[in-house]
Amino acid sequence: EVPQPRSFINGMRTILSNFKDICDSLNRDPRHVLKFFSGEMATAATMQRNRAIFQGKFNNDTFERLIQRYIKEFVVCPVCTRPDTKIVKDRRFLFLVCEACGARSSISTL
Incomplete structure (x- = not known):
């Protein structure tokens, strides 16, 4: 079971705080998932510890849709x-x- 994305907006950045947990549940390399997310969202992204940081403001629905698309294509x-x-x-x-x-x-x- 994939955990629900937990994100919050900090200025002009969106932080996905449980990114590593999501990747672990998918059994995928976080770098591959991050590359997919940043490509689909057309924005820069970085990883810090267990979280992913995206340039721009995005809501949880965006992350849920991306997770479902990633699962369909790569899992x-x-x-x-x-x-x-x-x-x-x-x-x-x-x-x-x-x-x-x-x-x-x-x-x-x-």
Whole structure:
């Protein structure tokens, strides 16, 4: 179960305080998730300890939508629809390898 995003706005920045917990529940590298989020939001982002800091003002709904899109693209197996996957790099390509059914699907690079 993915925890609800907890964010707050500080000036012109939005801080996602439980970013590391979200990444851990997805079993994904925080750098990959951060790169996806910043690309989709078209803004700069950094990580400090367990939190992510985004330039601009964003609400929790934005983060919830992004998490759902990330799960659909980079977590759930397109063959058996289970979340038991890992991202494997083979040369220049990224693959989503399912640990449940063994499927290997190519995914887009960020």
